[in-house]
Amino acid sequence: MKKRGRGMACMYYPLGFTSYPNPSAAFAKYNPDGSATVLTGAQDIGQGSGTVLAQIAADTLGIPYDRISLIYGDTQAVPMDAGSVASRVTYIAGNAVKKACEQAKSILLDVAADMLGVLPHGLDVADGWVYLKDFPEKRVAIADVAKTAEVGRGRPAQGHGTYNPATTLLDKETGHGKPYEAFVYAAQVAEVEVDTETGEVEVLKIYAVHDCGKAINPMMVEGQIEGGIAMGIGYGLTENLVIEKGHVLNPQLANYIVPTALDVPPIESAIVEIPEPKGPFGAKGIGEPSLLPTAPAILNAIYDAVGVRIRDLPATPEKILAELEKLEKEKAK
Amino acid sequence: MSPVIGQRLPRHDAVLQVTGRSLYGEDIKMPGMLYCKVRRAGIPHARLIEVDTSAAEAIPGVMGVVTAKDVPFNAFGFTHLDQPVMAQDKIRYEGDAIAGVAATSLEVADQAAKAIKIKYEELPAVFDPLEAMKPDAPKVHKDNIPTHFTVVHGDIEKGFAEADKIIEERYTTQFVEHVHIEPHAQLAYYDPTGRLTVWTTVQRPFLVASDLGKVLKMPLSKIRVLTPCIGGGFGGKNEMTTEAIVALLSMKTGRPVKLVFTREEEFTATTVRHPYVMFYKTGVKMDGTITAREVKIISDAGAYVSWGESTLTKALVHAAGPYRIPNVRIEAYLVYTNNNIGGAMRGFGVPQAGYAYECHTDSVARAIGMDPMEFRMKNCVVSGDTLPTGQTLQNATLDEILKKLSSMSGWKVAGGDGR
Amino acid sequence: MTEASTHHIRFTLNGSEVSADVKANDTLLNVLREQLGYTGTKRGCETGECGACTVLVDGKAVNACLILAPKVDGRAIQTIEGLAKGAELHPLQKAFIEEGALQCGFCGPGMLMSAKALLDEIPNPTEDQVRRGISGNICRCTGYAKIVKAIMKASRQMARVGGEGA
Numbered sequence: 001m002k003k004r005g006r007g008m009a010c011m012y013y014p015l016g017f018t019s020y021p022n023p024s025a026a027f028a029k030y031n032p033d034g035s036a037t038v039l040t041g042a043q044d045i046g047q048g049s050g051t052v053l054a055q056i057a058a059d060t061l062g063i064p065y066d067r068i069s070l071i072y073g074d075t076q077a078v079p080m081d082a083g084s085v086a087s088r089v090t091y092i093a094g095n096a097v098k099k100a101c102e103q104a105k106s107i108l109l110d111v112a113a114d115m116l117g118v119l120p121h122g123l124d125v126a127d128g129w130v131y132l133k134d135f136p137e138k139r140v141a142i143a144d145v146a147k148t149a150e151v152g153r154g155r156p157a158q159g160h161g162t163y164n165p166a167t168t169l170l171d172k173e174t175g176h177g178k179p180y181e182a183f184v185y186a187a188q189v190a191e192v193e194v195d196t197e198t199g200e201v202e203v204l205k206i207y208a209v210h211d212c213g214k215a216i217n218p219m220m221v222e223g224q225i226e227g228g229i230a231m232g233i234g235y236g237l238t239e240n241l242v243i244e245k246g247h248v249l250n251p252q253l254a255n256y257i258v259p260t261a262l263d264v265p266p267i268e269s270a271i272v273e274i275p276e277p278k279g280p281f282g283a284k285g286i287g288e289p290s291l292l293p294t295a296p297a298i299l300n301a302i303y304d305a306v307g308v309r310i311r312d313l314p315a316t317p318e319k320i321l322a323e324l325e326k327l328e329k330e331k332a333k
Numbered sequence: 334m335s336p337v338i339g340q341r342l343p344r345h346d347a348v349l350q351v352t353g354r355s356l357y358g359e360d361i362k363m364p365g366m367l368y369c370k371v372r373r374a375g376i377p378h379a380r381l382i383e384v385d386t387s388a389a390e391a392i393p394g395v396m397g398v399v400t401a402k403d404v405p406f407n408a409f410g411f412t413h414l415d416q417p418v419m420a421q422d423k424i425r426y427e428g429d430a431i432a433g434v435a436a437t438s439l440e441v442a443d444q445a446a447k448a449i450k451i452k453y454e455e456l457p458a459v460f461d462p463l464e465a466m467k468p469d470a471p472k473v474h475k476d477n478i479p480t481h482f483t484v485v486h487g488d489i490e491k492g493f494a495e496a497d498k499i500i501e502e503r504y505t506t507q508f509v510e511h512v513h514i515e516p517h518a519q520l521a522y523y524d525p526t527g528r529l530t531v532w533t534t535v536q537r538p539f540l541v542a543s544d545l546g547k548v549l550k551m552p553l554s555k556i557r558v559l560t561p562c563i564g565g566g567f568g569g570k571n572e573m574t575t576e577a578i579v580a581l582l583s584m585k586t587g588r589p590v591k592l593v594f595t596r597e598e599e600f601t602a603t604t605v606r607h608p609y610v611m612f613y614k615t616g617v618k619m620d621g622t623i624t625a626r627e628v629k630i631i632s633d634a635g636a637y638v639s640w641g642e643s644t645l646t647k648a649l650v651h652a653a654g655p656y657r658i659p660n661v662r663i664e665a666y667l668v669y670t671n672n673n674i675g676g677a678m679r680g681f682g683v684p685q686a687g688y689a690y691e692c693h694t695d696s697v698a699r700a701i702g703m704d705p706m707e708f709r710m711k712n713c714v715v716s717g718d719t720l721p722t723g724q725t726l727q728n729a730t731l732d733e734i735l736k737k738l739s740s741m742s743g744w745k746v747a748g749g750d751g752r
Numbered sequence: 753m754t755e756a757s758t759h760h761i762r763f764t765l766n767g768s769e770v771s772a773d774v775k776a777n778d779t780l781l782n783v784l785r786e787q788l789g790y791t792g793t794k795r796g797c798e799t800g801e802c803g804a805c806t807v808l809v810d811g812k813a814v815n816a817c818l819i820l821a822p823k824v825d826g827r828a829i830q831t832i833e834g835l836a837k838g839a840e841l842h843p844l845q846k847a848f849i850e851e852g853a854l855q856c857g858f859c860g861p862g863m864l865m866s867a868k869a870l871l872d873e874i875p876n877p878t879e880d881q882v883r884r885g886i887s888g889n890i891c892r893c894t895g896y897a898k899i900v901k902a903i904m905k906a907s908r909q910m911a912r913v914g915g916e917g918a
Contacts, residue, residue: 006744009691010709010731012655013683018646044346045536045566046856046893051345058337065337070345073560075542075553083537085571085677170646175484175663176723179650185731187709189742207742211730219341219852219898226895227855228679231567235684241508241605246377246427246458246671251600253801253890258512261883261896272737274730281338288680295684296691300705309696313506313688343849350857351845353792353832357858360791512892514796514804515858564794564858565892596797 001196004204007300009293010187014180015285016088016165024093025079028057028100029158030108032150034128034143035067038100041081042093043072047287048220049089053097055216056280060101062125063142079160087285090216091182094280095163103159108142111149111157115140182276184284186210188229190297194305196324199317203233203298208269213276213284224286225269232294234259237314346562355562358518358534359593366520367396367435369579369592370442372449373602374420374429377671378458378471381420384432385450392448394441397585399578400432405550409573411540413479416637416674418548418577424453425473425636426671428602433578435590462633462668463610473636473669480642482649484663486721492625492660496616500697504613504689509606511678515564516599521579522589529583530557533576536566544573549580568677569603571640604676607644608633609685611652613693616660621703621711625660628652630686634667635674641667644675648682653721654690655731656712661721707746710735761825765790766834774821781805781816784831792832792861796890803889806862807831813869815888832861835868843909844868847902855893863889867903875914876907 016022027039038057044050050070058065072078081093105125112130113120116138124133131139149157165181189207194200206229215221238257242249250256275282295313303309308323349355386398401407401421408414420429432449436442457471464470465477493499520532529551535541535558542558545551563570575592582590594603609632616625630648634641649665680687698708713731720726739746762771765788772787781798784790784807796804798817805816808830835842844867847853854860863886870877870885877885882903883896891899 006742007695008705008709008738008742008744009687010655010713010735011683011687011691012651012714012729012731013680014647014650018643018650020643041539043536043538043560043563045563045570046858048344048855051342054345055337055340055342065340065342073538075538075556075558080539083540083571084566085536085568086681170482170484170650170722173483173485174723175482175649175721176486178724179646179722180724183726183729185655185729185734187731187734187738189738189744207738209734209738209741211734214338216338217340217342219343223852223855223894223898226897227893228895230895231679231892232684235509236688239507239509241510241600241673243460243508243672246460248427248601248673251597252799253512253596253797254799256510256512256600258890258892259895260887260890261900262887264895264897267895267897268741270737270741272730272733274728274733276728288683292680292684292687293691296688296695299688299692300695303692303695303699309692311502311504311692341852343852344854344857346857347849347854348841350854350860351832351841351848351864352836353790353861355857356791357794359785359795512890513856513858514802514890514892515794515856516796563856565856567892593795596799596802 002193003196003305004193005301005305006189006191007297007304008187008189009296009300011289011292012183012185013087013289013292015091015182016086016180019167019169019177019179021164022082022088023162023164024081024096025162026096026100027079027160028104029156030104030142030146032147034063034141034146036061036063037069037071038097039071039078040093040097041072041078042089043084045084049084052090052216052220053093056094056097057101060098061105063128087287087289090283090285091279092163092165094283096161098280099161099163100159103161104157107149107155108145108157111153112140112145115145115148182278182284184211184289186289186293188293188297190301192298192301192305194302196306199321201237201302201315203265205265206267208267209272210286210290211272211274212286213279214273214282215271216281216283218271221271221286222269225290226267228290229267229294230259230264232291233263236295236298240314357515357562357564361520361532361561363520363522363589366589366591367437367586368439368442369582369590370434370446371430371575371578372432372446373427374424374431375427376424376455377427378456379424379453380456381422381424381453383452386432389434389445389448392441392445394437395434395445397435397582398432399581399585403581404548406548409544409548410638411640412642413638415474426673428673430575430578433582435582435586458671460670460672462631462670465668465670473671477669479638479667479669481666482646484649484721487660489625489627489660489662493616495624497619498700499614499616500700501614502693502696504611504692506609506685506688508608508673509678510600511567511569513565513567513569516594516596517570517574518593519576519579520589520591521583523580523583528555529580530559531576531580532559532561534563534570535560536570541573541576545577545580548577567679571677574603604639604674606678607641607675611689613689615693615697617697617701619701621701621708623656623658623712626653626658628663630665632667633672633675634669635672637674639674640677641675644677644682648686650722651683652686652690654694655714657714657718663721704746706739706744710746759822761822763824763826764828766830776822778821779817780819780821780824783821784816790831790833794858794861803866804859804862806865806889808865808869811872813866832864835864843906847906851898851902851905853894853898853902859889859891863891863899871907871910876911879904
């Protein structure tokens with residue numbers, strides 16, 4: 001018989017390392033043609049930091065996204081970064097990039113103020129222009145300012161920035177301390193169907209609500225959520241590296257089972273966008289948290305469907321059948 | 334003004350990706366490049382007596398072989414300097430590197446790696462972390478428990494005394510591999526001026542540069558780590574693996590040397606997500622108030638600490654779950670075994686703890702007959718709440734998230750029964 | 753060591769005639785990547801499980817790591833490098849970009865070639881058919897949602913263009 005159930009799970013997760021410093025650094029410069037080059041130590045590993053950091057730079061520098069060149073991937077040439085780990089890049093490297101861009105921008109505004117005959121604090125940048133905030137018609141192209149700054153005033157519009165979250169170590173006895181600066185939260189609901197004859201579980205649908213602060217790129221946030229859920233399905237139901245007496249018995253994808261397109265159900269995701277005051281443009285992070293609630297939500301749904309709780313991952317058909325059998329015996333008593 | 338923030342922009346390199354022009358680790362080539370294979374231990378625990386490379390070196394096309402003897406400083410690790418580049422006097426798991434071979438073709442390198450003779454004396458091994466904690470267990474290192482932690486918050490005894498019901502459960506998790514679709518790939522070139530350039534597929538290039546500097550005893554000004562496009566990481570590419578072996582082979586041969594892991598090596602000789610054994614005990618009142626939660630976590634580090642300590646601290650801090658619990662005690666132990674090395678993997682200790690605390694929280698809700706959604710809405714942390722570590726939360730959003738999830742999924746919490 | 757016998761093979765690669773001297777045990781994947789420099793086709797497992805090396809042989813999607821090179825003599829091979837027509841991207845490529853279908857992108861070339869084979873056979877697939885069509889290609893990053901969406905979008909786009917052309 002096939003039985004349906006639903007289950008849920010919550011999670012919270014920090015941005016950055018536990019307690020230890022994990023700084024990011026960045027460098028930004030306006031080029032004399034009004035484009036910009038930004039150097040970061042943060043490595044894009046497919047998660048999209050190369051795009052998100054360029055978006056942060058474009059908005060801060062006031063120039064179009066396609067005129068930003070973001071450079072990374074060379075330890076001799078780019079500023080240091082603690083790494084594309086710990087869901088830290090948007091928040092920490094993003095803050096570093098923003099600070100570097102702000103420093104470049106402040107030089108640009110100084111020079112523009114001089115060119116326009118106004119005070120720098122009345123100016124801002126957008127769409128390739130430096131303009132007077134209260135009277136946007138008074139403006140000058142960033143390209144002209146950047147060129148003047150460099151070749152006219154000898155003061156290139158460039159800057160650097162670093163960011164490191166404020167944390168403390170944990171007390172050795174009590175474990176007390178402030179190991180993280182900011183957290184993200186999420187909760188998911190899984191709907192499943194369990195076949196009581198075979199023990200097989202089909203995940204029918206996942207609802208996922210995640211907080212990532214302000215979403216710099218909502219498409220990429222969704223992508224992280226969807227990818228994390230797929231990994232969570234594998235973690236909950238199929239993935240198991242079998243190591244017996246130190247020997248890996250299934251070192252191939254033929255019998256280490258990761259989810260395919262047929263194993264991932266429709267996903268309905270939503271982002272609760274509550275800006276984090278310390279994040280760049282209010283952003284936090286999403287990389288790791290997306291997978292955290294999935295496996296427990298599925299296992300709770302299995303319990304809801306057939307009344308067995310699997311306390312050893314993954315919830316394979318064999319384990320479910322064994323627990324169902326135990327349940328039958330208990331009932332018969 | 335058209336803000337770029339909040340726009341659904343495609344990846345900066347999307348056109349390269351869809352046309353097959355992105356250059357990943359294995360796509361990087363240099364003229365005169367040699368191919369590397371690493372010989373692995375293949376046994377879980379042994380005293381290493383001798384590594385005889387003579388038969389390998391005699392094979393035509395083999396240009397160089399390196400072993401532990403060639404490593405200037407043969408230890409690395411983020412929190413514990415316990416991991417050798419290549420095994421020195423002891424083998425601690427099957428995936429331990431024993432030697433590296435550079436040859437003019439991959440086939441020859443493979444043949445030579447197999448021709449290396451390892452003389453060893455097998456030692457009693459331990460594979461279960463609970464067994465490894467016992468005083469008479471075989472020792473993987475000097476002490477099988479490299480680290481343990483405690484978090485204490487409130488008065489746990491008082492908390493359990495106040496409870497109407499106490500629920501106790503044991504949860505366990507498995508070994509998990511990252512399965513980034515791109516295998517690790519490395520290309521090293523030590524040039525005649527003494528500068529080392531290493532292309533490698535890592536998430537933390539600066540850490541790899543720094544570790545290379547330590548094990549090779551070279552100044553960082555002479556080490557340049559370059560990263561190609563990276564085909565996924567998920568924590569599996571957090572640290573140095575065999576870069577030093579490839580670098581040493583380039584130093585020895587004067588030629589660029591390249592190594593690409595096979596899928597089998599990804600499964601047998603790279604880090605995995607730590608299996609955890611977790612004991613959860615929660616006291617609850619019939620109205621749904623959680624009075625106490627006690628947690629004990631035992632993490633199987635495998636042969637080396639790697640990220641074992643840092644994953645465990647993250648699990649420790651989050652182990653009670655995002656709930657308002659006045660009395661908490663959490664204990665966590667990291668334990669060496671002769672299994673594969675536990676490392677960083679997406680979630681860094683919290684997927685294990687999260688699985689346990691969320692299934693356990695469900696059990697607690699059901700034990701008092703309360704709907705799981707309602708139970709979480711009642712107990713979830715909000716801004717101003719204090720975590721077991723004493724940290725006060727700011728900008729907590731879980732209450733908003735649960736409201737949204739309830740309406741989105743149709744899991745209504747009306748009149749308390751939730752259905 | 754005995755030398756494996758060599759074969760001189762000729763085949764069309766993305767529409768152009770090519771030839772190569774290959775060993776009997778060389779895989780198509782090795783010949784493409786190592787001999788011909790077509791590195792767009794990726795090596796993920798070499799056991800036909802991950803799908804990263806998917807190419808089209810006479811229009812059918814196959815794992816290049818499982819095909820021995822001598823077997824492709826006289827046949828037509830299409831790889832990711834031949835999917836666009838010059839600078840004009842294939843509708844699948846455009847849809848993959850617009851929908852954010854790829855993250856690390858390593859599965860992308862194989863995924864796109866499987867999708868091409870699917871749409872060549874079934875121009876208007878259902879979502880289930882799309883999922884089946886790419887079930888031999890593992891993506892570890894995206895959870896497939898945006899890949900499926902992109903393939904569906906491309907199929908609609910191609911149907912529209914085809915309709916206008918008819």
